[in-house]
Amino acid sequence: MQKLKQGDEVIVLIGKDKGKRGRISKFLKEKILVEGVNQVKKHQKPNPNAGVQGGIIEKEMPIHKSNVALYNPAAKAADKVGFKTLEDGRKVRYFKSNNEIIDV
Template sequence: MEKIRKGDDVVVIAGKDKGKRGTILRRCDAEHVLVEGVNRVKKHVKPNPVKGVVGGIVEKEMPLHVSNVSLYNPA
């Protein structure tokens, strides 16, 4: 049973972003989720003119383990 689904509001309960709130963007697999604005890292990207990719440093979200997030209850 999947307790946390896409579109749910969650709060991070462990890790470097503890206490931050966000929305689930997608489930990467059964144990990992991608949360909007949480666990952001800087990735170095090589330019690829064939695909039209400009090189540089890109900031993106990385997956979190489901055990590190909890559903947010505003009440």
């Protein structure tokens, strides 16, 4: 079980987008794509065979997963994540600051 999952709301801790929040859209080994974070401008060459138009496009680039933390809406801040086993045997994630369970 991982501390971060696809669809989780995270907050960026380090870098040019420090403090921005977004949802995890994709995992790429040790890096993740977060919606609206780490936007760069890319000069794209046109490709008529693939139907791609050329020009300058904005694109999301991956950010290392150690540079983000799970966002706790109750505390309105980044929070550490822990694991605990419930009485019925399920393993769930919880916020360490207030012991609130993330997975239902």
